[in-house]
Amino acid sequence: xxxxxxxxxxxxxxxxxxxxxxxxxxxxxxxxxETPLLESSMINEVVKGRVLLKAETFQRTGSFxxxxxxxxxxxxPEAKRENGxxxxxxGNHAQGVAAAAAITGIPAVIVMPADAPxxxxxxxxxxxxxxxxxxxxxxxxxxxxxxxxxQRRATLVRPYDDPGIIAGQGTCGMExxxxxxxxxxxxxxxxVCCGGGGLTAGCAIALEELSPxxxxxxxxPSAFDDTKRSITAGEIVANSGHEASICDALLAPQxxxxxxxxxxxxxxxxLSVTDTEVKAAMAFAFRNLKLxxxxxxxxxxxxxxxxxxxxxGRTVALTLSGGNVxxxxxxxxxxxxx
Numbered sequence: 225x226x227x228x229x230x231x232x233x234x235x236x237x238x239x240x241x242x243x244x245x246x247x248x249x250x251x252x253x254x255x256x257x258e259t260p261l262l263e264s265s266m267i268n269e270v271v272k273g274r275v276l277l278k279a280e281t282f283q284r285t286g287s288f289x290x291x292x293x294x295x296x297x298x299x300x301p302e303a304k305r306e307n308g309x310x311x312x313x314x315g316n317h318a319q320g321v322a323a324a325a326a327i328t329g330i331p332a333v334i335v336m337p338a339d340a341p342x343x344x345x346x347x348x349x350x351x352x353x354x355x356x357x358x359x360x361x362x363x364x365x366x367x368x369x370x371x372x373x374x375q376r377r378a379t380l381v382r383p384y385d386d387p388g389i390i391a392g393q394g395t396c397g398m399e400x401x402x403x404x405x406x407x408x409x410x411x412x413x414x415x416v417c418c419g420g421g422g423l424t425a426g427c428a429i430a431l432e433e434l435s436p437x438x439x440x441x442x443x444x445p446s447a448f449d450d451t452k453r454s455i456t457a458g459e460i461v462a463n464s465g466h467e468a469s470i471c472d473a474l475l476a477p478q479x480x481x482x483x484x485x486x487x488x489x490x491x492x493x494x495l496s497v498t499d500t501e502v503k504a505a506m507a508f509a510f511r512n513l514k515l516x517x518x519x520x521x522x523x524x525x526x527x528x529x530x531x532x533x534x535x536x537g538r539t540v541a542l543t544l545s546g547g548n549v550x551x552x553x554x555x556x557x558x559x560x561x562x
Contacts (some may be wrong), residue, residue, distance in 0.1 A: 239486050240387040242433040245394035245426065248295040252395055255327065256291050257283050259396075261403035261541070266512050271528055273535030276409060278400050278543045281517055285319040285347070287473070287546030288396050288423055293320035293381065295392030297328055300379050305330045307377045312336070312365035314472050315344025316520075316546050317383040322351035333378070335368045341472060341518075341550040360475075361465075384422030385480035394426025400541050401434040411438040415495070415524040415533060415542040418442035418451050419474035421483030423545065428490035441533070442487070442494040443523040443542075445469040445502070451479045451487065452494025460484055470499050470553070473520030473546055495533055497526040505529050506554075507561035509544070518549040 262277040280288040297309060308331030311321040318334040325332035332353040336345055337360035349355055358368055373380045382389065397414070404411050414431060416424045421442075428440045442451045447467035454461045462478035469475060479487070497505075502519050505526035509515040517525070524542035527533045533540070 238387045239482060240391040240394070240426075240429065242429055244387065244391040245398060245430055248291070248391040249395045249398060251295055251298050252291060252392065255284070255294055256395070258399055259283050261400060262513070263407075264513055267528070271535035273537060274409065274539040275528060275535060276400075276404060276539070276541040277513070277525070278396065278541060279515065280396065280543060280545050281515060281521060281547030285316070285323050286548045287316035287320065287521070288393060288543070289316040289320035289546070290323060291320075291395050292389035292392035292422060292426070293317065294324040294327070296381050296386060296388035297321065297324040297330060299388055300330065304379055307379070308332060309381050310335070310369050310373045310376065310378045311381045311383065312369040313383050314475060315340045315348070316473050316548060318348040318353070318355075319344060319351070319548070321381050322348045322353035325353065326351045333372055333376070335365050335372065337365070341548065341553070343550050344548050347548065384420030384425075384476070385482045387482070390422050390426045390429070390483065390486070392426070393423045394430045396423065396543065397427030397430030398434065400427070401431060404541060409539050411435055411541050412538040413439045413441060413533075413540045415441050415443050415527060415540065417474065417520060417523050417543050417545040418444050418494070419520065420476040420480045421451055421487050422480070423543065424451070424491065425483045425486040428487060432490055439492040440490060442491055443527045444494065444496050445471040445474055445523065446496040446498050448475055449494065449496040450476065451484070452496055454479050454484060455488060455491055455494050458488065469519075471502060471520040471523060473518065474523065495527045497523050497530060497532055501526040501530045501532075503557045503560060506557050510558060515544065516547045516549065516554070517544050518546045521546040
């Protein structure tokens with residue numbers, strides 16, 4: 225077993241339960257936003273079904289990641305807080321950790337890829353976190369994070385392979401079920417944006433308890449569909465590492481060991497979408513829904529609009545997982561779809 229594999233197996237047998245998600249919801253009350261579950265008659269007409277959009281673009285820090293970060297950090301013992309936290313992230317987990325650390329008065333160091341969107345780096349620093357940049361193609365963020373954690377005697381807050389993170393993300397799934405019931409919507413399916421699998425795992429646990437008849441599917445960029453391929457293979461399958469995608473939030477090298485141990489039992493199947501389909505979904509969200517959605521946050525909408533997922537005659541919820549996108553990329557995407 226490699227050192228990185230050892231890092232990932234540390235919490236392998238500690239999968240959170242639905243009770244943990246309930247406790248996370250209590251911790252998050254008053255700190256996280258209960259984001260809206262939106263419906264668009266235009267989308268419904270296009271896909272011949274009913275589509276409900278969980279707009280985590282309105283979440284604190286602009287993505288669902290605040291949920292897991294705050295839940296995890298709020299549980300750090302008082303005696304360990306002065307040494308701070310270390311996290312690695314392409315941007316949304318970074319901002320979530322930085323914001324949660326600022327709220328709780330804990331120092332934060334965030335390891336981020338040098339090619340992360342500038343807005344995500346700037347926002348992370350704006351919360352008072354120290355940012356350490358690395359080369360995504362040649363350096364290991366896990367190794368850098370481990371070294372910083374050891375040097376500073378800090379607490380490592382992983383982006384997805386952590387029971388506290390997964391439980392926090394599961395509150396998104398709880399809200400989806402509750403909000404759907406409030407409008408008399410019985411969910412046939414839930415589509416979840418998937419990188420390392422933390423949001424998927426948390427939502428899958430929540431829906432297994434609250435809406436077991438709802439199938440849960442992952443949606444990934446076509447060049448980074450490791451969870452889709454892993455579910456099919458029945459074992460973890462890594463990405464090649466040589467591909468690229470504009471979906472910077474979803475470029476995990478492979479599913480987490482803890483998240484995959486949860487998801488393999490609960491996910492019916494995975495879907496993948498191209499960058500072209502993602503751009504079309506971003507433009508559609510802006511022009512027709514008046515929502516700013518980042519590439520990784522738009523993959524589920526892309527799956528619906530492209531027909532990769534057939535919504536006809538079905539009630540489907542999906543996550544719009546984040547809205548942190550650089551202005552220049554956003555302008556380019558909109559210009560391509562004038």
